[in-house]
Amino acid sequence: MIKGSATLQGTMNYAEKHPLLVYQPLVPEGMHISGAGFGCYRVDVRVPEHQQALTKALLSGINLIDTSANYADGGSERLVGKVLEDLVLAGEIQRDEVVVVSKVGYLQGENYQLSQERKKAGRPFKELVLYDEGLEHCIHPDFLAEQLTRSLERLGLETVDCYLLHNPEYYLNWAKQEKVSKAEARSEYLGRIRGAFLHLEGEVRLGRINYYGLSSNTFPRPQSHYDFTSLADIWDIAQSISPDHHFRVIQFPLNLFETAGVTEKNQPDGKSLVEFAVGKSLGILTNRPLNAIREDRLVRLTENVYQGDAIRQVQEFKDKVAALDASWGKIPTLSQLALRALRSTAGITAVLMGMRREVYVEDVLHELSQPCEAIDRRKTWGQISEL
Numbered sequence: 502m503i504k505g506s507a508t509l510q511g512t513m514n515y516a517e518k519h520p521l522l523v524y525q526p527l528v529p530e531g532m533h534i535s536g537a538g539f540g541c542y543r544v545d546v547r548v549p550e551h552q553q554a555l556t557k558a559l560l561s562g563i564n565l566i567d568t569s570a571n572y573a574d575g576g577s578e579r580l581v582g583k584v585l586e587d588l589v590l591a592g593e594i595q596r597d598e599v600v601v602v603s604k605v606g607y608l609q610g611e612n613y614q615l616s617q618e619r620k621k622a623g624r625p626f627k628e629l630v631l632y633d634e635g636l637e638h639c640i641h642p643d644f645l646a647e648q649l650t651r652s653l654e655r656l657g658l659e660t661v662d663c664y665l666l667h668n669p670e671y672y673l674n675w676a677k678q679e680k681v682s683k684a685e686a687r688s689e690y691l692g693r694i695r696g697a698f699l700h701l702e703g704e705v706r707l708g709r710i711n712y713y714g715l716s717s718n719t720f721p722r723p724q725s726h727y728d729f730t731s732l733a734d735i736w737d738i739a740q741s742i743s744p745d746h747h748f749r750v751i752q753f754p755l756n757l758f759e760t761a762g763v764t765e766k767n768q769p770d771g772k773s774l775v776e777f778a779v780g781k782s783l784g785i786l787t788n789r790p791l792n793a794i795r796e797d798r799l800v801r802l803t804e805n806v807y808q809g810d811a812i813r814q815v816q817e818f819k820d821k822v823a824a825l826d827a828s829w830g831k832i833p834t835l836s837q838l839a840l841r842a843l844r845s846t847a848g849i850t851a852v853l854m855g856m857r858r859e860v861y862v863e864d865v866l867h868e869l870s871q872p873c874e875a876i877d878r879r880k881t882w883g884q885i886s887e888l
């Protein structure tokens with residue numbers, strides 16, 4: 502097991518080794534991270550190509566890794582653990598230079614089987630959400646404790662730098678199907694999150710995590726939606742626990758089609774999600790930069806998956822977006838433009854990119870090495886949403 506965790510000094514030392522890239526604090530006065538993180542959604546320890554890609558990323562200036570207990574049924578965390586162990590033992594990186602984020606909540610595959618065995622033994626996980634065949638969800642403290650132990654074992658780490666509740670709004674989706682009133686469902690939802698936060702504060706005291714947070718696809722939703730997750734409410738929960746709480750990071754989808762994180766005014770005083778999070782000094786990690794969900798279908802924000810007339814349509818869309826901002830005009834590819842739009846927006850701490858191949862890592866590194874000023878681009882995002 503690798504001792505220690507990411508530190509301010511360690512990550513600053515890492516940044517000095519890669520002067521062409523820009524780093525910023527994940528939390529105020531805290532560890533520094535690269536502008537893009539290695540997203541581990543589709544990586545697995547059994548695939549050598551994925552190991553090579555993560556190795557290249559860590560050696561080339563990307564020091565943020567985002568994984569989850571359910572990715573590749575634990576294979577994603579095992580991959581992270583193996584690559585980190587290899588590089589640390591070889592002296593090529595130090596543990597305190599790399600920020601590891603993992604997530605908890607889903608019961609699929611191995612976890613789902615564990616849940617069924619516990620049910621048969623008469624000790625099911627409490628507050629279990631029965632979502633679909635082969636899929637359950639839970640954020641009860643007992644489950645969190647058990648899952649963090651398993652994640653640390655797979656990662657081979659003493660400490661996870663940041664631990665996120667993974668799409669807790671599954672409870673709201675279930676409650677809606679069960680015709681629970683919106684008010685009752687929201688009260689129960691926030692109560693469960695409060696219980697989880699109380700437990701995670703204890704994990705911080707034990708040294709098993711440094712910070713915690715929440716990854717939710719419904720943070721950017723309109724307030725009227727049944728499954729809307731209010732960051733203001735989540736913040737109030739953390740504040741009620743302690744003014745020195747360790748709720749420091751949020752994660753949500755943001756891309757050229759899903760713009761609501763910047764454009765939807767769903768927080769108090771007419772603020773957007775990003776505005777509110779910035780005001781509370783929260784670290785903002787965005788996901789799905791190249792895989793947008795539009796009208797319930799997947800839209801890829803990269804040229805290499807299209808053929809025929811679709812290529813022309815993609816180029817036309819790219820040209821329209823690039824024309825909205827003078828600093829975006831000469832970016833060669835749609836995927837790099839999608840990343841530029843995010844990292845040039847004030848408040849976004851890092852963009853989580855799928856980089857399971859070395860060529861994807863190189864594409865991201867090329868964009869990260871380009872000069873980029875992060876400014877208030879709310880007007881531009883509003884224009885993008887109208888394309």
